[in-house]
Amino acid sequence: MKGNFTSFVLVLLCLFQKATSQIVNRESSIGSATNSGSSNNISQFELKNHKPQTSNHNPVKALQAETCPTNIDFESGSFNNWRCYIGETDVQNNKNVINVTASSPVTGRHTLLVKAAGATLDPYGGFPINPPDGSGYAVKLGNDDINKEAERIVYEFTVPANAKDASITYRYAVVFEDPGHVANEQPRFIARMLDVQSNTYLPCASNEYIATASLPGFQTSPVDGTVKFKPWSSAFLNLDAYAGKTLQLEFTTADCTQGGHWGYAYVDVGECNVSAIAHFECNPMVATFTGPAGFQEYKWFDDNFTKELGTGEVLVIDPAPPINNVNVVVVPFNGFGCSDTLQASVYPILPLANAGPDTVVCPDHPITIGSPAASGFTYAWSPANFLSDSLVAQPVGRPPQPATYVVTVTSIESGCIDKDTINLTVFQPIEITVSPDQTICEGQMVNLQAQGAAVTYAWSPGQGLSRSNIANPVAAPKTTTNYQVIGFDGHQCFTDTGFIKVIVNPKPQVDVGPDVALATGSTHTFAPKTQNGPIVSWQWSPGADLSCTSCSTPVATVKKNTTYYARVTNENGCVGVDSMNIRPFCLSTQVFIPNAFSPDGDGMNDVFMVRGKGVALVRSFRVFSRWGELVFEKTNFSPNDPAFGWDGRIRGATGPAEVYVYIAEVVCENDLINTYKGNVTLLK
Known part of the structure; x- marks a missing residue:
């Protein structure tokens, strides 16, 4: 069964416009002491092209994070490669100044949070303290103590010289007391990136959040109306222009400078080198683009910027576009970064699964x-x-x-599947059954039968079979034969074999003797000879004029022409038949037909006729010339009657003196018919 899936490859290229941005809190001091609990080594992370990774929720495709500097995301469960600082905040020359010194991680001020099985909520904002991206660790920076406390953590790394599409996405949540002081005295949270070589903060990558009701996205705590909070949010830092540079990522929290109000934040670094997230529904073909978090406005355009496709952080295109580019212009909140333009290129990849035919x-x-x-x-x-x-x-x-x-075929580029x-x-073993052994008589036939799960059959030996490749051949062997049949399943997997023995019993042979001619009224005793016995039964037919019909030697009384049949059966039920014809003749009949006559009118031998005794009827009497011409004929008359004799005339005149041929059919008194043929000479 096939699924119609369509896939895409997404390549995101960050084409950042050069823009100026004010450097927030530029006057804050930067601690330089080494943290004894962390490393001095500068981390260099490998920046990779933005190739999609395999999604774990197919057919939806998500662009995943690339390699980040070691433990920048705290996932080693420690502050390794991070430097920790503590200090205090103050106002100098009407400016907020934060002074910190290096320190080991201080419990309650640099707190590593381990993801818990249940959701632990912030006591003021009521939001989960674990970041929503599912990472295992985050950091709580600061606390709800007072006394002008300040905390900082710093991570230093080098962007490779050949880096393209370099970026870092961090997530943060902030909780402040809002005492209503002037801005430079208020609690605050600062996230920024320092170019170590120039000792300047990166424009578009440095943000300061000062406790005030006008901050975008902040809410009033339901527990304490003086507390403002912002639940987990994301920020995107573009490092595209800093290939080969050594940078420091800083997160700082500070209380109010008067020492009576507090502020703290939750931070986590989630992804590196990812400027946007794209999801593609492969079936149906729907493209969902998500811009980097933390901007105020998002405007999506086609490849040539001739058509606006939508606004908002998320753009859904249904159906997904063909091969083309989609651009998004991101505009930050006022004072929180620079506008950027990102471009997404869509390439359809069509996985086609073919498991093969059933x-x-x-x-x-x-x-x-x-x-x-x-x-x-x-x-x-x-x-x-x-x-x-x-x-x-x-x-x-x-x-x-x-x-x-x-x-399941998955596109490596898009993650779409088919x-x-x-x-x-x-096939499982087959089984065939065959008919039982058979017994036949010589010359007979019998049906053999094989049945079961076989598709084809082969019988052997083939002699005496009507066919050797069917399930039910007809067998007519001349001698006893053991037949073997092999059943095949049709796929050369399994066979099964059966056997049928056909026993051939010989037919009895009976000889009742040659045909005979016997006198009417006489008797004949049959004395048949037999072979292949013993004979268990006799049957003679017809039964008329026989002394018995089921004995071996009946006596026949000769009356008329009869063919007698003897049917014998041996102990195996086999039958043999023979016959004898008894042709009777009239023993007491005397027929006299002269061989010459002289039709000269002298009263002596003038007529050629049939004479005899014991004759019931002369059925016919015919005379032919030597040329085959019928010259005289009489039918159905009694013998010895001159009126039915030939007087030698042919067509009214005495015929020529020559030899003629006669035929006479005579019926005896027992209704037997005898035919007499001969020559007669006409004398003059």
Whole structure:
């Protein structure tokens, strides 16, 4: 089954416009002493191109953080590579001045917060003290004590000389008492970046938050109306112009300068080298762009800045744009940075999963599934059972049972996925059944039968079979034969074999003797000879004129022309048949037909006729010339009657003296018919 997924590769390029910005709290002093509890080493972090990483919530694609300097995010669970400071705040020459000195982390002033299982809330703002990005550690800087306390933490690192798209995103939450003093006496939180070489703070990367009701995003505490708080927010620092520079990231908190009101903050560094976050819904094709946090205005434009696509930190484009660039102009709050322009390039990547066609395999037989790997994609098969490798495009499977595998193809660039499924039907052993052994007589046929899960069959030996490749051939063996049948499952996995024995019993042979001609009224005793006995039954037919029909030697009384059949059965039920024809003749009949006559009118031998006794009827009497011409014919008359004889005339005149041919059919008194043929000479 296929899913229609579309993917994108997002490349974010930060094209920052040069702009001036006031340096906030420039007069604050910078502590330079080494923190005994932290390292003096300057961290240098590897800046990578903004290539998307694999998302853990496909098909949504999120651009992830790149490599950050070691422990800048506190994720080692310590202040390693950070320097800690403590001091106090004051007003000098109508300016707020913060003086700090290096210190080990001071409990209650530099407090490392470990992410807890349950949400711990700030007592004044009621927001979770753990940052919303899910990181394991954050820092609480300062506390709700008074006496003009100030705290600072500093992280120093070098931006690589070949760096592109360098940036840091930090998250912060601030809680102040608002005593209503003048601005230079109020509690405050400062986040800024120092260029160590020039000893100047970076424009657009230095922000100071002073306790006042007019600060954007601040709220009044429901617990104490004098307390203002801002829950977790994000800020984006663009370091694009500082490749090769050594920089210091500073976070500072300070109470009011009169010593009676406090302020503290929560900080965490979340991501490096990420200027925006983009999510892509691959199915349907929806692009969601999120600008860097902490700006007042966001305006999104097309590639040529000819069309405004939307406003706000988040832009949703449905459907997602084709290959093109999307630009966002970010405008900071007044006094909190510079405007920037970011560009996003969208490239569609279309993963196409092909698990292969559903197929049938033999148990434990290897089969390669899937399709050749394509560059730029990862492959994952589920379940991994009985696969050689579940993370390649074409694993080899050996499932012992039917299995369904799903391949998930993920675009490395976009994280978009496609899935496909293959069903492997695994054949199991087959079983066939055959008909029981058979017994037949010589010359007979019998149906053989095999049935079961087999697709094809092969019988052997093939002699005596109607066909050897069907389930139910007809067998007519001449001798006893053991037939073997093999059933095949059709996929060369399994076979099963059956056997049928066909016993061939010989037919009995009976010989009742040759045909005979016997006198009417006489008798004939049959004396048959047999083989392949013993004979267990006799059957003679027709039964008329026989002394018995189920004995071996019946006596026949000769009356008319009859063919007698003897059917014998041996102990195996096999049958043999023989026959004898008994043709009777008239023993008491005497027929006289002369061989010459002289039709000269002298009263002596003038007529050629049939004479005899024991004759019931002369059915026909015909005379032919030597040329085959019928010259005389009479039918159905009694013998010895001159009226039915030939007087030698042919067409009214005495025929020529020559030899003629006669045929006479005579019916005896027992209705038997005898035919007499001969020659007669006409004399003159």
